[in-house]
Amino acid sequence: MDAKIIDGREFAAAVRGKVKDHVTRLASEHGIVPGLAVVLVGEDPASQVYVRSKGKATVEAGMKSVEHRLAADTSERELLALVDQLNNDSSIHGILVQLPLPEHLKEDLVVNAIDPAKDVDGFHISNVGLLGTGRKSMVPCTPLGCLMMLRDHHESLSGLEAVIIGRSNIVGRPMAQLLIGDSCTVTVAHSRTRDLPEVVRRADVVVAAVGRPEMVQGNWVKPGATVIDVGINRVDAPERGEGKTRLVGDVDFERALQVAGAITPVPGGVGPMTIACLLANTLTACCRSNGVPEPDGLTV
Numbered sequence: 551m552d553a554k555i556i557d558g559r560e561f562a563a564a565v566r567g568k569v570k571d572h573v574t575r576l577a578s579e580h581g582i583v584p585g586l587a588v589v590l591v592g593e594d595p596a597s598q599v600y601v602r603s604k605g606k607a608t609v610e611a612g613m614k615s616v617e618h619r620l621a622a623d624t625s626e627r628e629l630l631a632l633v634d635q636l637n638n639d640s641s642i643h644g645i646l647v648q649l650p651l652p653e654h655l656k657e658d659l660v661v662n663a664i665d666p667a668k669d670v671d672g673f674h675i676s677n678v679g680l681l682g683t684g685r686k687s688m689v690p691c692t693p694l695g696c697l698m699m700l701r702d703h704h705e706s707l708s709g710l711e712a713v714i715i716g717r718s719n720i721v722g723r724p725m726a727q728l729l730i731g732d733s734c735t736v737t738v739a740h741s742r743t744r745d746l747p748e749v750v751r752r753a754d755v756v757v758a759a760v761g762r763p764e765m766v767q768g769n770w771v772k773p774g775a776t777v778i779d780v781g782i783n784r785v786d787a788p789e790r791g792e793g794k795t796r797l798v799g800d801v802d803f804e805r806a807l808q809v810a811g812a813i814t815p816v817p818g819g820v821g822p823m824t825i826a827c828l829l830a831n832t833l834t835a836c837c838r839s840n841g842v843p844e845p846d847g848l849t850v
């Protein structure tokens with residue numbers, strides 16, 4: 551029997567609906583409107599698309615959206631001055647500096663200049679430390695979205711063997727912390743892992759965050775396992791016509807579908823959850839800064 555397909559679009563729509571309802575209540579009961587500021591430096595086409603869709607989703611959720619588009623040659627001093635201004639703006643509860651930044655700007659320096667309470671990407675070193683020590687933090691959006699889907703599918707994650715492939719700061723490492731927090735037995739695999747297929751075979755939960763098209767083979771997957779495919783890879787699709795491309799994940803979806811218990815597709819899996827979790831984080835940041843209760847189930 552084929553695996554259950556975890557529909558990320560449907561799940562994300564539900565999260566966004568929940569955020570919107572809470573935003574409406576915040577406005578009527580407390581007169582508060584959450585605000586998200588997104589800063590884009592330069593003209594990277596993919597970043598422009600992301601920033602546009604983040605702004606649109608923010609407005610749709612009933613929040614205030616502010617976009618700052620800066621020239622590619624913006625100096626570090628100018629960018630830090632803007633971050634400082636947003637840190638001190640009480641109508642802004644979340645600040646996101648779209649990465650990657652142009653090469654002359656130090657990402658670490660800029661990210662760590664954001665007020666950790668407004669760090670809706672969860673990349674500030676304070677939030678990394680808080681998450682790593684099991685305390686309340688702002689949690690990076692993509693792993694948060696993965697955790698929400700896993701929690702929804704499993705009654706409990708406690709005691710499950712989880713294998714995360716990839717150890718990046720934005721996906722693999724925070725994912726490991728979150729799954730440790732939910733009492734999984736966690737293995738983090740990477741490019742130096744010996745016998746990756748064998749490591750994956752013991753997993754009840756597989757999170758693939760590698761960036762290599764369809765690398766995880768169907769016969770690596772333990773029967774009944776839950777597979778979360780974070781990868782987004784564009785590959786040639788000559789079957790669709792000359793010069794056409796399509797998106798695939800890090801997992802060979804068609805084969806894994808026949809073995810797994812549940813699996814996220816690409817596109818339509820983890821991707822939509824990332825923006826939904828950005829909205830959830832903005833709402834969480836707003837509730838915390840105003841001392842009002844946070845909605846259940848939108849953070850850890």
Ligand code: NDP
Pocket residue numbers: 692715716717718719720721722739740741742743746759760761762780781782783820821824
């Ligand atoms: P990185 O390139 O930062 O990290 C990739 C990781 O995969 C590294 O830890 C690397 O190991 C590991 N790796 C590379 N090759 C192998 C291999 N052959 N075997 C085992 N491990 C390997 O990527 P990101 O974490 O930023 O992103 C991963 C994927 O997720 C990408 O496709 C990206 O586009 C996608 N993504 C999707 C998001 C979404 O919203 N759906 C959000 C963020 C990312 P090592 O450390 O040893 O080099």
